[in-house]
Amino acid sequence: MNSGEYLYFLKAIHGAYNSVMMFLFVYQGWLGLKIRKERTGGGNRDFFIIRKHRKMGPIIAFLGILGFLSGLALILIDEGHLFEYPLHFIIGLCLSLLITTTYYLSQKINRLDSPIRAAHSIIGIILIGLYLLQVFIGLVIIF
Numbered sequence: 335m336n337s338g339e340y341l342y343f344l345k346a347i348h349g350a351y352n353s354v355m356m357f358l359f360v361y362q363g364w365l366g367l368k369i370r371k372e373r374t375g376g377g378n379r380d381f382f383i384i385r386k387h388r389k390m391g392p393i394i395a396f397l398g399i400l401g402f403l404s405g406l407a408l409i410l411i412d413e414g415h416l417f418e419y420p421l422h423f424i425i426g427l428c429l430s431l432l433i434t435t436t437y438y439l440s441q442k443i444n445r446l447d448s449p450i451r452a453a454h455s456i457i458g459i460i461l462i463g464l465y466l467l468q469v470f471i472g473l474v475i476i477f
Contacts, residue, residue, distance in 0.1 A: 341412050348408055349472045352401040356465040358394050362387065363458050370455065373446060388440075395437040402430045419475055425468045432461050 335343075365387040372379050405426055409418055416423055439454045 341408065344408055345412075345476055348401070348404050349469070349476055351404070352465075352472065353469050355394070355398050355401050356462070356469055358390075359398065359458075359462055359465055362390055362394055363462055365390075366455065366458060370451075391440055392437060395433050398433045399430050402426045419471075422468065422471045422475060425464055425471065429461065429464050429468060432457055432464070436461065 365383055368380075369384055369387060372383075405422075406416065409416060409423070412418075436454055436457045439450050439457070442448075443450050443454065
């Protein structure tokens with residue numbers, strides 16, 4: 335394999351990795367919505383789900399940002415500058431900033447009626463939508 339083939343392979347791995355990350359964010363959002371439904375519905379709270387959501391959140395956040403950084407490294411190695419695919423770069427940067435913001439907000443939630451919960455939820459929904467768009471753009475780029 336020559337260096338171009340390695341880069342193509344690494345780009346495919348980057349895309350697959352971030353597609354998995356998108357599904358993990360969807361799963362994390364589903365857990366969050368389940369927790370929210372139980373909390374607002376007055377039903378029994380499933381503390382296993384709450385614990386899973388809280389433990390997975392920081393890990394998924396870190397891995398999501400790692401996916402963005404790997405894309406930065408690949409494009410710098412391949413093209414020598416960041417703006418070969420400007421829309422993909424900007425959405426990736428927005429995703430990283432929103433992931434960081436969501437993580438920060440999650441650390442500030444301390445009451446059942448905290449208004450930060452709504453912001454955390456809204457940003458999470460935006461994240462999932464942007465991830466879908468980002469994966470689509472990435473597929474267009476690679477093919």
